[in-house]
Amino acid sequence: MVSEYNNPRNRKFYFIIAIIFVIVTLIPMYVLIIIAFAVPSQTVAAYYPPLFPSQFTLSNFIGAFSGYSSILQAAFIKSLITATIVGALAVALGFHASYGLSKMSNRMSALIISVLFFSTMIPSLTIAIPISVSFLKLGLYDSALGLALAQELVVLPMTVFMITGTLQSLPKQLELQARVDGAGFMQSLYTVILPLAKPGIFAAFLLSWMMSWDEFTFAVILSPVHPTLPILIYIDSTARGNILFASAFALLVTIPVIIITLVLSKFIKGNYLTSGVTG
Amino acid sequence: MTAKLELRNVTKAYGKTTVIKNLSLLVEEGEFFVILGPSGTGKSTLLKLIVGIEQPTSGQVLIDGKDVTAMPPNRRNLAMVFQNYALYPNMNVFNNIAFPLKMHHSGNITQKVREVAEKLNISEILGKRVNQISGGQQQRVALARAMVRNPAMFLLDEPLSNLDARVRFSARSELKRLQQDLKQTFVFVTHDQKEAEALGDRVAVLNQGQFQQIAPYKELYEEPATAWVGDFVGDFPMNFVDGKGFRPEWANIGSGPYSIIIDSSESFGDIYYVFGRTESGEHIVLKSPKLLSIGSQLKFSVTRFKEFRDTPQSTVGNV
Structure with missing residues (x-):
C-alpha cells in the first residue's frame, strides 16, 4: 500500500502527534508514581513540589499494606x-x-x-x-x-x-x-x-x-x-x-x-x- | 461416487427482482457441464441454489432423482470451490483440506489428506498458512478440500478467474484432466468463452436468468439457437447483414455482393481480423490472410447464413 502514511514528512507529523498523545496520557501517571514513591515533603506536603523529586521511600506501600x-x-x-x-x-x-x-x-x-x-x-x-x-x-x-x-x-x-x-x-x-x-x-x-x-x-x-x-x-x-x-x-x-x-x-x-x-x-x-x- | 443433477422449474427472486426464471436442467453423471454467461445473469445464484446455500422461490433441485430442495447444504454431500477459494485463514493447508473430513467424522484423516495432496502436488505446503502460498497453490488447496471426501458432485464458481494468465492456462488443462480422472460430475460456472470451450462437454448459455441454449460449445458457435447466443458466443459477435447472421469463417473476401469500409484490423497469429461497416452501418468482422489498409473498400461473399427468429441485439454492454 503506497499511501501518504509512507511519505517521510507525514510520518514525522504523525510521530509528533503520537508523542504529544503519549505525554498527555502519561503525565497523570507520572504524578501518581512520584506521590507513591517520593517522600511526602517533596510531594503533597510541599507548597511548590519539584518536578523531579530526589528522595524516595517505600513507606507509603509499607503503610498501605501493613494497615489494610x-x-x-x-x-x-x-x-x-x-x-x-x-x-x-x-x-x-x-x-x-x-x-x-x-x-x-x-x-x-x-x-x-x-x-x-x-x-x-x-x-x-x-x-x-x-x-x-x-x-x-x-x-x-x-x-x-x-x-x-x-x-x-x-x-x-x-x-x-x-x-x-x-x-x-x-x-x-x-x-x-x-x-x-x-x-x-x-x-x-x-x-x-x-x-x-x-x-x-x-x-x-x-x-x-x-x-x-x-x-x-x-x-x-x-x-x-x-x-x-x-x-x-x-x-x-x-x-x-x-x-x-x-x-x-x-x-x-x-x-x-x-x-x-x-x-x-x-x-x-x-x-x-x-x-x-x-x- | 458420481451423481446426476436435475433442476425442475427453478425460480429465484429477491424481493421484486427475479434472478432465475423457471429453469429446468439435466446434468448427466460424470459430465463436465459449463454454465456460461455475462456477469450479473444469475450464474453464481444458480450454483448456490444447487449447493443449498440459497433456497429457490419455487421449483425443485434433485440429485440422483432425490428431491433435496429442503435439505441443508451440509447434508447434500456436494463440494464447492468459490471464486476466491474461501480457504479458512485461521487454519493451515492441512487443516483446510481435513476440515470436510472432520465435519463428516471420517477416519484416516491424515492418510486421506496426504493422498489428495500428492495427487494435486501440494504435499510440500501442507504445513503452511494459507496466506503464505501462491494463488495457483490456493486454487489447488481449494480443489483438494473439495475432492478429499469424495463428494457426489463438484460445483465450481469461476475458480480460474483469480489466476495469472499463464497459471490459468495450465490450471485449466489440469482441471479437465482431473475431471476425466475422477469421472465425477462437474458443474462449472464461468464468463470466459475459452474456458467453456476447453472444458465443457456441454455448455449452457445463461442470460438474464434463462438458458438461451444448452449444447456442446462447437454447436453453440456453429448453430446458435438465438441471435443473442450468436452474438455472445465466439471471440467476436456474429456478423449480421439483412437480419441474417454469419461467422467470419463463413465469408470469402475479395469479391461478392457485400462490401464494407475497413475501420481497423488486428493481427491474430498469422491472420488478420478486419473490422468494418456496411453501407447501412452494420459492424462486420472478417478474416484476411494479409494486412489491408484502413479506409479501403472490401468486397465479400457469404457461403452460409444462419437465420434467427429474434432480432440481433448487442451483448457487448453486458459482457
Missing part, C-alpha cells in the same frame, strides 16, 4: 472476579447477539445497536438505585455477580458494537464454504466464525474487563460493604484522608490492567482475517 492488607486483598479479589465475570459474560452474550446482527441489513443492525446504547444514555446513578432494591430482594446485593450484571448494562452495547463490526468484516463465503464442507449451523458458528472473530472478541473482552475494573457508580451503590478497588481507593483518599496510601493502592490497581493488556494484545492485532481469500 486484608481489606486490600479482599477488594482486589472482588474487583478481579467482577471484571472477569463482566468480560466473559459480555463476550458470550455479545458474540451471539452480534452474529444475529451481522446477518441483518446494515441499516437494521445500526438501528438496533443504537437502541442498545439507550441504556448507557441514562446516568448509572438513576438505574443503580432501583437495581439495588431488586438486588436486596434477590440476594444479589453486595455480591460480585450482582455488580457484574449491573455493569453489563454499560458494557454490553459496546461489546455488541465491536463484535458486530468484526463479524461484518469477515468474508461471507467462509461460512457458506463451511456449510458446504459439511458443517452444521452450530459447527460453522463455533469452528469457523468464532476463531475468525477472535481479534474482535479479545478486544471486546479487554475493554469490558477494564471498564468493570475501574467502574465506580454501580460499585459504590451496589457493593458498598465489600468494596471493589476503586471504591477502596476512594474511601482511603477522602474518608480516611490518606492520599499517600491511596496513591500506592492506585498504582497497584493499574498493574493487572497492564498485564492483561500485554497478554491479550497479541490476539487483537490479527491482520490475517482476509488472507486466503483473494479477489
Whole structure:
C-alpha cells in the first residue's frame, strides 16, 4: 500500500502527534508514581513540589499494606472476579447477539445497536438505585455477580458494537464454504466464525474487563460493604484522608490492567482475517 | 461416487427482482457441464441454489432423482470451490483440506489428506498458512478440500478467474484432466468463452436468468439457437447483414455482393481480423490472410447464413 502514511514528512507529523498523545496520557501517571514513591515533603506536603523529586521511600506501600492488607486483598479479589465475570459474560452474550446482527441489513443492525446504547444514555446513578432494591430482594446485593450484571448494562452495547463490526468484516463465503464442507449451523458458528472473530472478541473482552475494573457508580451503590478497588481507593483518599496510601493502592490497581493488556494484545492485532481469500 | 443433477422449474427472486426464471436442467453423471454467461445473469445464484446455500422461490433441485430442495447444504454431500477459494485463514493447508473430513467424522484423516495432496502436488505446503502460498497453490488447496471426501458432485464458481494468465492456462488443462480422472460430475460456472470451450462437454448459455441454449460449445458457435447466443458466443459477435447472421469463417473476401469500409484490423497469429461497416452501418468482422489498409473498400461473399427468429441485439454492454 503506497499511501501518504509512507511519505517521510507525514510520518514525522504523525510521530509528533503520537508523542504529544503519549505525554498527555502519561503525565497523570507520572504524578501518581512520584506521590507513591517520593517522600511526602517533596510531594503533597510541599507548597511548590519539584518536578523531579530526589528522595524516595517505600513507606507509603509499607503503610498501605501493613494497615489494610486484608481489606486490600479482599477488594482486589472482588474487583478481579467482577471484571472477569463482566468480560466473559459480555463476550458470550455479545458474540451471539452480534452474529444475529451481522446477518441483518446494515441499516437494521445500526438501528438496533443504537437502541442498545439507550441504556448507557441514562446516568448509572438513576438505574443503580432501583437495581439495588431488586438486588436486596434477590440476594444479589453486595455480591460480585450482582455488580457484574449491573455493569453489563454499560458494557454490553459496546461489546455488541465491536463484535458486530468484526463479524461484518469477515468474508461471507467462509461460512457458506463451511456449510458446504459439511458443517452444521452450530459447527460453522463455533469452528469457523468464532476463531475468525477472535481479534474482535479479545478486544471486546479487554475493554469490558477494564471498564468493570475501574467502574465506580454501580460499585459504590451496589457493593458498598465489600468494596471493589476503586471504591477502596476512594474511601482511603477522602474518608480516611490518606492520599499517600491511596496513591500506592492506585498504582497497584493499574498493574493487572497492564498485564492483561500485554497478554491479550497479541490476539487483537490479527491482520490475517482476509488472507486466503483473494479477489 | 458420481451423481446426476436435475433442476425442475427453478425460480429465484429477491424481493421484486427475479434472478432465475423457471429453469429446468439435466446434468448427466460424470459430465463436465459449463454454465456460461455475462456477469450479473444469475450464474453464481444458480450454483448456490444447487449447493443449498440459497433456497429457490419455487421449483425443485434433485440429485440422483432425490428431491433435496429442503435439505441443508451440509447434508447434500456436494463440494464447492468459490471464486476466491474461501480457504479458512485461521487454519493451515492441512487443516483446510481435513476440515470436510472432520465435519463428516471420517477416519484416516491424515492418510486421506496426504493422498489428495500428492495427487494435486501440494504435499510440500501442507504445513503452511494459507496466506503464505501462491494463488495457483490456493486454487489447488481449494480443489483438494473439495475432492478429499469424495463428494457426489463438484460445483465450481469461476475458480480460474483469480489466476495469472499463464497459471490459468495450465490450471485449466489440469482441471479437465482431473475431471476425466475422477469421472465425477462437474458443474462449472464461468464468463470466459475459452474456458467453456476447453472444458465443457456441454455448455449452457445463461442470460438474464434463462438458458438461451444448452449444447456442446462447437454447436453453440456453429448453430446458435438465438441471435443473442450468436452474438455472445465466439471471440467476436456474429456478423449480421439483412437480419441474417454469419461467422467470419463463413465469408470469402475479395469479391461478392457485400462490401464494407475497413475501420481497423488486428493481427491474430498469422491472420488478420478486419473490422468494418456496411453501407447501412452494420459492424462486420472478417478474416484476411494479409494486412489491408484502413479506409479501403472490401468486397465479400457469404457461403452460409444462419437465420434467427429474434432480432440481433448487442451483448457487448453486458459482457
